[in-house]
Amino acid sequence: MSHHIIDFNELYYTYPDGKPAVNGVSCRIRHGESVGIVGANGAGKSTLLMLLVGILLPTKGEIRVSEIPVTKKTLPVIRQRIGLAFQNPDDQLFMTTVYDDVAFGPRNYRLTEPEVEKRVMRALETVGIEHLKDRAPYKLSGGEKRAAAIAAVLSMDPDILVIDEPTAALDPKSRRRLLNLLKGFTHTKLIATHDLDLVLEICDRTIVIKEGRIASDNSPLKTLADAALMEQCGLEIPLTLQNCPVCGSPPRR
Amino acid sequence: MSNITDSIYKMRFLDETADKRTPVHDLHPLSKLLVTIAYVTVVVSYGKYDVSKLLPLVFYPVVILFSAEIPLLPLLKRTLAVMPLVIGIGVFNPVFDRETIAVIFGLPISGGWISFISLLLKCVLTVLSALLLVATTGMERISFALRMLFVPRIFVMQLMLTYRFISVLLEEAANIWNSYTLRAPRQKGISHQVWGPLLGQMLMRTYDRAQRVYQAMVLRGFNGEYNTGSAKQLLLKDFLYLASWVAFFAAARHYNIPLFIGSILTGVGK
Numbered sequence: 001m002s003h004h005i006i007d008f009n010e011l012y013y014t015y016p017d018g019k020p021a022v023n024g025v026s027c028r029i030r031h032g033e034s035v036g037i038v039g040a041n042g043a044g045k046s047t048l049l050m051l052l053v054g055i056l057l058p059t060k061g062e063i064r065v066s067e068i069p070v071t072k073k074t075l076p077v078i079r080q081r082i083g084l085a086f087q088n089p090d091d092q093l094f095m096t097t098v099y100d101d102v103a104f105g106p107r108n109y110r111l112t113e114p115e116v117e118k119r120v121m122r123a124l125e126t127v128g129i130e131h132l133k134d135r136a137p138y139k140l141s142g143g144e145k146r147a148a149a150i151a152a153v154l155s156m157d158p159d160i161l162v163i164d165e166p167t168a169a170l171d172p173k174s175r176r177r178l179l180n181l182l183k184g185f186t187h188t189k190l191i192a193t194h195d196l197d198l199v200l201e202i203c204d205r206t207i208v209i210k211e212g213r214i215a216s217d218n219s220p221l222k223t224l225a226d227a228a229l230m231e232q233c234g235l236e237i238p239l240t241l242q243n244c245p246v247c248g249s250p251p252r253r
Numbered sequence: 254m255s256n257i258t259d260s261i262y263k264m265r266f267l268d269e270t271a272d273k274r275t276p277v278h279d280l281h282p283l284s285k286l287l288v289t290i291a292y293v294t295v296v297v298s299y300g301k302y303d304v305s306k307l308l309p310l311v312f313y314p315v316v317i318l319f320s321a322e323i324p325l326l327p328l329l330k331r332t333l334a335v336m337p338l339v340i341g342i343g344v345f346n347p348v349f350d351r352e353t354i355a356v357i358f359g360l361p362i363s364g365g366w367i368s369f370i371s372l373l374l375k376c377v378l379t380v381l382s383a384l385l386l387v388a389t390t391g392m393e394r395i396s397f398a399l400r401m402l403f404v405p406r407i408f409v410m411q412l413m414l415t416y417r418f419i420s421v422l423l424e425e426a427a428n429i430w431n432s433y434t435l436r437a438p439r440q441k442g443i444s445h446q447v448w449g450p451l452l453g454q455m456l457m458r459t460y461d462r463a464q465r466v467y468q469a470m471v472l473r474g475f476n477g478e479y480n481t482g483s484a485k486q487l488l489l490k491d492f493l494y495l496a497s498w499v500a501f502f503a504a505a506r507h508y509n510i511p512l513f514i515g516s517i518l519t520g521v522g523k
């Protein structure tokens with residue numbers, strides 16, 4: 001498998017209504033890295049991810065994926081490599097059954113039906129919702145929808161996995177299962193999240209976004225334990241790094 | 254209007270009945286589509302006074318309804334939904350067309366009434382057959398069949414996406430409705446003062462939502478061709494199904510079956 005490097009070069013994006021959401025982001029994400037993108041509500045995380053897959057096109061600057069610039073022309077190639085799961089699963093699920101929804105991507109790539117089935121079942125198993133395969137997506141609970149949306153992306157076998165808020169609305173067990181799944185996914189990962197413990201556990205790099213700019217780019221442990229930085233960016237030191245609320249002893253790390 | 258959420262469930266009723274497994278559901282979509290087209294063509298081809306000749310055609314929806322195990326009531330409700338429109342169109346027939354053309358039990362019946370009834374009947378039958386097609390086949394497979402008939406891709410897409418978009422619209426409407434009523438608990442309906450902003454909201458939101466759904470589709474490799482994976486083969490039973498219904502429709506069109514049966518019965522009676 002080829003190497004995937006993502007380059008953000010002086011990236012700017014302003015929404016059509018004049019709201020600047022990304023204000024000069026530059027960084028390089030290397031092959032196999034697992035990057036957590038954190039920041040307060042409205043910091044610009046989702047916007048950044050949408051720029052990456054070309055749903056939005058930058059007002060200034062550019063993004064390169066393995067040296068291919070993300071432009072209208074290159075979108076098909078880029079999108080085949082990057083799997084993006086939306087922040088809101090409702091936007092992603094529109095077929096009549098979960099199975100068909102997860103199969104939507106593979107079928108578009110003209111795989112044979114047995115191959116599609118294999119992929120779909122594997123994706124459903126990974127997120128633990130095989131039993132929901134014949135249900136209608138709009139009848140699922142929030143967490144089940146989330147799992148289905150992630151399965152829909154996994155079934156496409158992307159080289160780069162991009163997830164917006166993967167653990168929102170998941171129960172502890174499903175969250176755990178997803179965490180293990182993400183750990184097992186060895187390709188490049190970009191995860192925008194408010195779940196800082198997740199970042200600590202599965203990311204080897206953390207990018208903190210504040211008002212559309214990179215406020216910090218460092219290892220999770222260093223970033224998330226930095227009280228001043230966390231405070232400044234509307235975040236909080238994750239529980240696992242705080243002193244024990246009962247006995248006051250520092251965390252084991 | 255009291256419960257939009259409810260109507261979403263009802264909206265998807267057709268999708269869900271389409272996933273059943275009965276002999277009718279198992280037929281090839283193309284064969285069912287062609288039968289429906291033939292049926293609709295025959296129904297509308299009758300003259301405006303031909304009520305009695307139309308009657309044998311009721312047989313088709315009844316047979317499908319039962320053999321495909323489709324719940325009657327929800328389907329009838331949907332059919333009746335279009336009735337006001339047709340009544341509006343046909344209601345003046347009895348007023349303008351007063352010439353008596355039949356006498357039933359000593360009661361003179363004017364041509365206007367007959368043509369009105371025939372219009373209603375035609376409407377119910379065509380709408381019912383179209384709904385039955387969706388309920389036994391599903392929109393995806395219908396569009397697959399349309400593609401087999403060389404209907405241009407763009408039209409099929411339009412049809413599919415419109416169909417999907419209706420439920421998106423309804424969901425957004427339900428969300429707005431729910432959040433409104435939760436915060437205006439004592440109110441009946443929606444105050445006319447907020448109709449404007451509410452409607453605007455709904456348009457913007459459904460538009461945005463549709464946009465995002467479309468983007469999610471494109472991200473997963475969607476390029477305008479709707480792949481449903483159900484590349485079924487046409488089998489002998491599909492041809493037989495098509496042939497036998499078409500033969501029946503043709504017979505119903507050419508022979509006055511009620512009259513024929515009537516003459517047999519009276520012949521036996523003599």
Ligand SMILES: Nc1ncnc2c1ncn2[C@@H]1O[C@H](COP(=O)(O)OP(=O)(O)OP(=O)(O)O)[C@@H](O)[C@H]1O
Nearest residue numbers: 015017019021039040041042043044045046047048
């Ligand atoms: N469609 C839009 N039109 C105009 N402005 C928008 C639009 N979407 C987002 N914004 C604005 O852009 C900024 C960044 O939004 P974005 O969705 O990227 O935030 P985020 O970091 O993902 O936040 P969250 O953690 O809440 O998901 C916000 O200030 C938001 O108000």
Ligand SMILES: [Mg+2]
Nearest residue numbers: 045046087164
């Ligand atoms: Mg976001």
